[in-house]
Amino acid sequence: MRQKDESFAALVRELVERLIVEAQTPHLDPDAVALGFIGVLEMLWQGFAFQSEPAIDRAAAKHRCMAYLRSVFPREFGRVPLLAAALLFLS
Numbered sequence: 625m626r627q628k629d630e631s632f633a634a635l636v637r638e639l640v641e642r643l644i645v646e647a648q649t650p651h652l653d654p655d656a657v658a659l660g661f662i663g664v665l666e667m668l669w670q671g672f673a674f675q676s677e678p679a680i681d682r683a684a685a686k687h688r689c690m691a692y693l694r695s696v697f698p699r700e701f702g703r704v705p706l707l708a709a710a711l712l713f714l715s
């Protein structure tokens with residue numbers, strides 16, 4: 625599990641770093657933004673673990689992920705470019 629977690633974290637960081645370049649927002653810290661996004665995903669996954677399948681609201685979870693990303697990259701996530709869509713479907 626640890627290797628998968630580390631690989632996932634590295635992938636998210638790489639994608640966030642690419643978003644920072646694409647968005648021309650070099651003031652953003654890729655480690656901090658990636659950690660925040662992974663934190664959002666972890667909280668959602670923990671919530672899923674304690675719910676039955678019919679009770680899981682995937683649309684709400686995607687909305688929360690997008691809200692986080694939109695708060696960091698408002699122009700990029702006001703619309704959904706290819707790279708943004710890739711981040712969304714990692715969850």
